[in-house]
Amino acid sequence: MNPQYRFSAAEQSNFYELVGARRDCRHFKPGEQVEAAQLQRILQAGYQSPSVGLMQPWRLLRIADAGLREALTACVELERQATAAALGPRSDEFMRLKVEGLKDCAEILALVLAPDDGTVFGRRTLAAEMALASVGCMVQNLWLAARVENLGLGWVSMFEPAEVGALLRLPAGAQALGLLCLGAVDEFYPAPMLTLEGWREPRPLDQMMYTDYWPDGPERTSHGN
Structure with a gap:
């Protein structure tokens, strides 16, 4: 193996520390900017993400217009109110949560699923699902790159x-999947914000990893018989 593709024990440790320190951020420092070189490095990391069939189904729109930012923020607020109403007894608890940082973050990147380009490789049976999975991979790269740059990123x-699609003037077949808030933060949450706020606890890994078959699934004939 080419030595440049081997990582030392220290580099491996740094990577796992980075993954553990990644957070979905909502609290940003207003008035701050992201340096152009930093933004380019983060975008390049996203660009290098894997995608099924090398389809690269994502597009990013950098929101520079203040009026458009306000309009997008209003769309989020409408859905926040609707979500609260749908939550019933947890409505007040939900309304106390900070669910976006659109007003204070330095950059907003609108995340868009591009119109289907007809890629079949790897998608014949799961066309829509694999496109969405590819978008998720790209955002994870952005998240990790932002964190190593000591910047917060939140997916709204x-x-x-x-x-949102109408505001962004998206073509037919494209779909808005998120508003990515990027910028400086005073601090990074020591644990996921929803856990700190008592909203939800993450499930332990050993409850999410199985061997061969789904536990308590329907009885089936043994494999190969």
Whole structure:
């Protein structure tokens, strides 16, 4: 193996520390900017993400217009109110959560699923699902790159896609999947914010990893018989 593709024990440790320190951020320092070189490095990391069939189904729109930022923020607020109403007894608890940082973050990147380009490789049976999975891989790269740059990134998906799509003038077949908030933060949450706020506890890994078959699934004939 080429030595440049081997990582030392220290580099391996740094990577796992980075993964553990990644957070979905909502609290940003207002008035801050992201340096152009930093933004380019983060975008390049996203660009290098894997995608099924090398389809690269994602597009990013950098929101520079203040009026458009306000309109997008209004769309999120409408859905925040609708979500609260749908939560019933947890409505007040939900309304106390900070679910977006659109007003204070330095950059907003609108995340868009591009119109289907007809890629079949790896997608014949799961066409839509593999496109979405590829978008998720790209955002994870952005998240890790932002974190190693000591910047926060938050994925806001609380909006009506058609309304945001109209604001962004998306073509037919494209869909808005998120508003990515990027910028400086005073501190990074020591644990996921929803856990710190008492909203939800993450499930332990050993409850999410199985061997061969789904536990308590339907009885089936043994494999090969």
